[in-house]
Amino acid sequence: MNNTSSRPLSPHLTVWRWGPHMVVSILHRATGVALSFAGLGILTWWLWALANGADSYAAFGKAAAHPLGLIVLIGLTWSFFQHLLSGIRHLVMDTGQGFELGVNKTMAILTIVGSLLLTALVWFYLLGGVK
Amino acid sequence: MSLGDSATPLGRARGLGSAHHGGEHWLTERVTSIALLLLGVWLIASLLLLPQLDQRTVLEWLRAPSAAIPMALLIVIGFKHALDGMKVVIDDYVHGPGNNFALNTLMLFLAVGAGALALFALARIAFGTVA
Numbered sequence: 074m075n076n077t078s079s080r081p082l083s084p085h086l087t088v089w090r091w092g093p094h095m096v097v098s099i100l101h102r103a104t105g106v107a108l109s110f111a112g113l114g115i116l117t118w119w120l121w122a123l124a125n126g127a128d129s130y131a132a133f134g135k136a137a138a139h140p141l142g143l144i145v146l147i148g149l150t151w152s153f154f155q156h157l158l159s160g161i162r163h164l165v166m167d168t169g170q171g172f173e174l175g176v177n178k179t180m181a182i183l184t185i186v187g188s189l190l191l192t193a194l195v196w197f198y199l200l201g202g203v204k
Numbered sequence: 205m206s207l208g209d210s211a212t213p214l215g216r217a218r219g220l221g222s223a224h225h226g227g228e229h230w231l232t233e234r235v236t237s238i239a240l241l242l243l244g245v246w247l248i249a250s251l252l253l254l255p256q257l258d259q260r261t262v263l264e265w266l267r268a269p270s271a272a273i274p275m276a277l278l279i280v281i282g283f284k285h286a287l288d289g290m291k292v293v294i295d296d297y298v299h300g301p302g303n304n305f306a307l308n309t310l311m312l313f314l315a316v317g318a319g320a321l322a323l324f325a326l327a328r329i330a331f332g333t334v335a
């Protein structure tokens with residue numbers, strides 16, 4: 074990037090000071106990319122395995138239950154909730170609301186707290202012996 | 205949007221500018237996001253409510269129209285939303301017209317291809333050709 078001119082810079086990770094709103098903004102993009110590739114990829118693999126018989130589904134189940142597989146699935150669950158809550162925040166901001174510094178920061182923090190809480194609830198329910 | 209004084213009255217009324225489009229992508233991304241909010245929560249809630257996640261239980265659930273239809277919607281709308289989102293990311297970071305077109309086209313092929321795989325697997329399940 075050519076930084077020698079005195080023209081104003083557009084928003085950029087290395088230029089702006091980090092804050093909750095900015096973390097949530099870049100997380101929205103990162104989780105969106107993760108959901109696009111890993112999320113939809115695993116959904117497709119899961120459906121394909123379901124349709125393809127017992128061996129195929131067992132192979133999927135084995136990969137999903139592997140520690141690495143669990144990390145990916147838990148990560149995708151969190152990505153989904155983070156992207157969902159952050160998406161709601163964007164829809165609110167699309168109506169022109171929530172731009173006041175305090176409100177904006179609070180909403181940003183709430184998306185992170187909410188996504189972590191929902192992910193913990195889902196996986197506690199799945200792994201915590203409720204099933 | 206500002207159209208100069210040279211715009212014809214009809215041009216000003218249409219308010220499209222020289223590109224003649226642009227609003228659809230932005231609006232589609234938001235509309236699909238609302239649909240995915242519902243469908244994503246539906247998928248997670250459904251999986252949590254199933255007594256087990258073995259192949260027989262999942263197939264029995266997914267075979268019914270009450271699950272197969274939302275799953276079909278989730279696949280189509282999910283890949284569409286992922287494609288629209290990836291276009292924003294690619295357009296932000298990949299500026300060369302050749303590379304930009306190549307990457308966006310690759311994403312289109314990936315999304316349509318993987319979406320077709322997922323829909324085909326779902327069709328096999330829903331129309332009962334899976335043992």
